[in-house]
Amino acid sequence: MKKTAAALLLCLGLTACSPIEEGAVPAGGDIETSSSSVSENTTEPETTEGTTETTTENIIAETTAESETTAEEVTTETESVISETASETVIDTENRPESITLSTYEIQLTVGEKKMPIVTMLPADCPDKSEIWESDDTAVARVDGYGNITGISEGSCTVTVTAAANKSVSASVKVTVTAPPQTHGEPTYIDGILIANKTYALPEDYNPGVQPEAEAAFKEMQSAAWNEGLNIWIASGFRSYEYQSGLYQRYVNRSGKEEADRYSARPGHSEHQTGLAFDLNSIDDSFADTAEGKWVAEHCHEYGFIIRYPKGKEDITGYIYEPWHIRYLGKETAEKVFNSGLTLEEYLGITSVYAE
Numbered sequence: 001m002k003k004t005a006a007a008l009l010l011c012l013g014l015t016a017c018s019p020i021e022e023g024a025v026p027a028g029g030d031i032e033t034s035s036s037s038v039s040e041n042t043t044e045p046e047t048t049e050g051t052t053e054t055t056t057e058n059i060i061a062e063t064t065a066e067s068e069t070t071a072e073e074v075t076t077e078t079e080s081v082i083s084e085t086a087s088e089t090v091i092d093t094e095n096r097p098e099s100i101t102l103s104t105y106e107i108q109l110t111v112g113e114k115k116m117p118i119v120t121m122l123p124a125d126c127p128d129k130s131e132i133w134e135s136d137d138t139a140v141a142r143v144d145g146y147g148n149i150t151g152i153s154e155g156s157c158t159v160t161v162t163a164a165a166n167k168s169v170s171a172s173v174k175v176t177v178t179a180p181p182q183t184h185g186e187p188t189y190i191d192g193i194l195i196a197n198k199t200y201a202l203p204e205d206y207n208p209g210v211q212p213e214a215e216a217a218f219k220e221m222q223s224a225a226w227n228e229g230l231n232i233w234i235a236s237g238f239r240s241y242e243y244q245s246g247l248y249q250r251y252v253n254r255s256g257k258e259e260a261d262r263y264s265a266r267p268g269h270s271e272h273q274t275g276l277a278f279d280l281n282s283i284d285d286s287f288a289d290t291a292e293g294k295w296v297a298e299h300c301h302e303y304g305f306i307i308r309y310p311k312g313k314e315d316i317t318g319y320i321y322e323p324w325h326i327r328y329l330g331k332e333t334a335e336k337v338f339n340s341g342l343t344l345e346e347y348l349g350i351t352s353v354y355a356e
């Protein structure tokens with residue numbers, strides 16, 4: 001019932017689903033706090049190898065001291081020490097990586113931004129310099145096998161690189177991720193896809209209008225549907241930041257902020273501001289059960305669209321099921337996302353959560 005109510009509100013409000021951001025989400029304060037907390041732990045390129053060396057030296061030193069007593073005993077002991085060491089290590093110790101240093105131990109990213117520290121693994125001639133990269137909080141930052149670190153959402157985490165050939169050798173980078181620019185600057189692209197959701201805002205002055213390629217794709221889809229006796233039309237297309245501000249405020253006045261956030265975007269966070277999203281026909285849950293709604297769900301990916309807010313995915317997309325809201329991604333990407341069975345957020349490994 002809530003959904004239906006929300007949908008009705010949408011209709012009343014001249015088409016409304018979608019995300020916006022609130023002109024000024026707490027950008028400044030939070031960010032500064034988190035970045036300053038980072039500078040605490042910095043230089044700590046592992047000391048593991050150092051420890052190992054020391055131990056070995058100690059053994060040798062002890063052996064030497066004893067050698068004053070009995071020459072024969074010393075020889076035997078030394079041999080046994082060496083053989084033990086060899087059996088423990090098994091691998092050719094001399095050519096294993098002994099240390100890792102990084103070009104930086106602190107990285108600051110905005111959401112969606114990517115940076116890579118440069119790794120130096122010594123000795124320079126060790127044959128296997130493979131790296132294992134890990135993030136201790138992939139909701140904050142992800143890292144690929146090459147050390148490209150991508151900011152996912154606001155927060156701090158640690159990214160560690162370990163030598164595959166000697167797991168006791170590693171180094172860590174403290175990563176701090178701050179919110180993307182809220183009102184100015186550039187929109188966020190992830191893997192080439194323009195993103196507008198609760199995490200990623202569009203600049204206030206981003207005002208592209210309906211994108212011609214999306215419109216052309218819609219017309220192609222519309223005529224294919226028409227040939228099957230179905231009538232689909234765009235009830236709401238491009239919406240500017242300013243328009244969304246008014247729309248969202250009306251919903252907040254009507255149902256409160258918490259409820260409004262489930263179906264309407266704050267200004268800057270609406271996918272309609274990309275010019276790549278359309279609401280079709282009735283903008284109501286009942287659309288899913290119409291012949292048109294079923295056809296769109298089944299075929300829209302063939303024309304480059306996805307159902308952006310699928311059923312049961314509110315926790316991931318940030319929005320209730322909206323069978324009427326489609327997003328243009330281009331045919332190739334839409335096919336991939338459709339076949340993956342994932343939401344766009346899952347497909348890209350990103351979040352959709354207001355910073356607040």
Ligand SMILES: [Zn+2]
Binds near residue numbers: 272277278279324325
């Ligand atoms: Zn919509």
